[in-house]
Amino acid sequence: MIAQRLCLLVAAVFCALAAPARAEEDGVPYWASIDAEIANMRVGPGDSYRISWVYRRQHLPVKVVRREGPWRLIEDPAGDRGWMRDLLLSRQRSAIVKGEGLAEIRAAPTATAGLQWRVEPGVVGLLGECEAGWCQFDVAGHKGFAPEGRLWGAGAP
Known part of the structure; x- marks a missing residue:
């Protein structure tokens, strides 16, 4: 009986110590x-x-x-x-342009929206909301929408 209680106590201590790590x-x-x-x-x-x-x-x-x-x-x-x-x-979420060639930054979250500018791979910007494959992207105050697939830092980690 004492051995059983001791085993339960030891197990409880180990569980308590493991909880902060989890x-x-x-x-x-x-x-x-x-x-x-x-x-x-x-x-x-x-x-x-x-x-x-x-x-x-x-x-x-x-x-x-x-x-x-x-x-x-x-x-x-x-x-x-x-x-x-x-x-x-x-x-604060940010992203970096990845892939080959220039990424097109659009005025709205569609491929047919007006082209704002193009950015090279390696450009870093602040990331806004992402929806339907497009993300709000702010590079030094220049704002637009970038394809989510061209941004490292967008989507689920």
């Missing part, structure tokens, strides 16, 4: 953007880990794939992964 993982993956002029990505979740990349591109979209305390394991548009402090990230 809670940390809730809500990932999600999209974020770099919210600093200079942001270091590290090989591990702490300041003592080596810096693997230095980002100098505010609003660059990233995918947060794991959380560990104040650290986030992120994936950048090139597929590189590393750890970044949560203070360097924003939940």
Whole structure:
């Protein structure tokens, strides 16, 4: 009887300790953007880990794939992964133009809407609502609609 209660107590303690770890993982993956002029990505979740990349591109979209305390394991548009402090990230959605050739930015969310301008792959902009394959896209105050398929950072993470 005592052994059975002890086993239940040990199991309860392990469940209680595991719950915060699961809670940390809730809500990932999600999209974020770099919210600093200079942001270091590290090989591990702490300041003592080596810096693997230095980002100098505010609003660059990233995918947060794991959380560990104040650290986030992120994936950048090139597929590189590393750890970044949560203070360097924003939940403001952004996107980067991907693919080959110029992407056409339209005045409305249709392929027949007036052409506003064209952007090269690698251009970063703030992302608005996406619907029916088109996303609101704001590049330095120039607003229009971009095809969702040309944007890394749109859609489900």
